[in-house]
Amino acid sequence: SQELEQSPQSLIVQEGKNLTINCTSSKTLYGLYWYKQKYGEGLIFLMMLQKGGEEKSHEKITAKLDEKKQQSSLHITASQPSHAGIYLCGADKGYGNKLVFGAGTILRVKS
Amino acid sequence: DVKVTQSSRYLVKRTGEKVFLECVQDMDHENMFWYRQDPGLGLRLIYFSYDVKMKEKGDIPEGYSVSREKKERFSLILESASTNQTSMYLCASSLWILAGGPGEQYFGPGTRLTVT
Known part of the structure; x- marks a missing residue:
């Protein structure tokens, strides 16, 4: 079965600093989804990537899928306290409209 | 605005x-999901x-069952709650997509949920 490894597990950054979160798959990714979760709440969809080399941006968050489609990165520029939360990547299981999720990366932003 | 409650x-x-945990969506989605989230294990x-x-x-x-009698409602049932079912439970919905990924x-x- 497909497994997703996220790194780092947690991250503390000073406000204004840039940061990157990685999501690595043991198999080729046919669809990679990034979600954000505020503590104790549901997940909010950020972006979906499907093509090798694809890159998408939303405000100060950029997500990329590598050419081999086995790794994705999420980059936050000039972090703010509002970026704090848990970031999860999810991947298409290849059948049945289901996703498998990574364990998540906890981000704290110090002001 | 889309809503899952x-x-x-x-x-x-x-x-x-x-x-009984109840979930209702107002988007006319075909798919509904129940997840549990535990630290270090993700969803x-x-x-x-x-x-x-x-x-x-x-x-x-294991230890769970579900019921979907109406399209908008998906229930998760813990037949006999145990302490190892203490967790965060998340419901989700999505459109059914035939091709091109979920x-x-x-x-x-x-x-x-806390089980004592």
Whole structure:
């Protein structure tokens, strides 16, 4: 079965600093989804990537899928306290409209 | 605005009790999901439903059952709650997509269940 490894597990950054979160798959990714979760709440969809080399941006968050489609990165520029939360990547299981999720990366932003 | 609601944000139950968690979506989505979220383990799929009265086991169905009598409502049932079912439970819904990968899943706010 497909497994997703996220790194780092947690991250503390000073406000204004840039940061990157990685999501690595043991198999080729046919669809990679990034979600954000505020503590104790549901997940909010950020972006979906499907093509090798694809890159998408939303405000100060950029997500990329590598050419081999086995790794994705999420980059936050000039972090703010509002970026704090848990970031999860999810991947298409290849059948049945289901996703498998990574364990998540906890981000704290110090002001 | 799309919405997935869950019946309770916090719930405390005793070991052995039967527990019902309710989820309602207003987007006319075919797919509905129940996940549990535990630190270090991420989201794990308990059950999935792709239509009324249709269900499919996820990765960790043991100790749980589900019911989908109406398209908008998906219930998770803990037949006899145990302490190892203490967790955050998240419901989600999405459109059924035939090709091109799963659609975006919309999540409810979660129910934090404590079994004592």
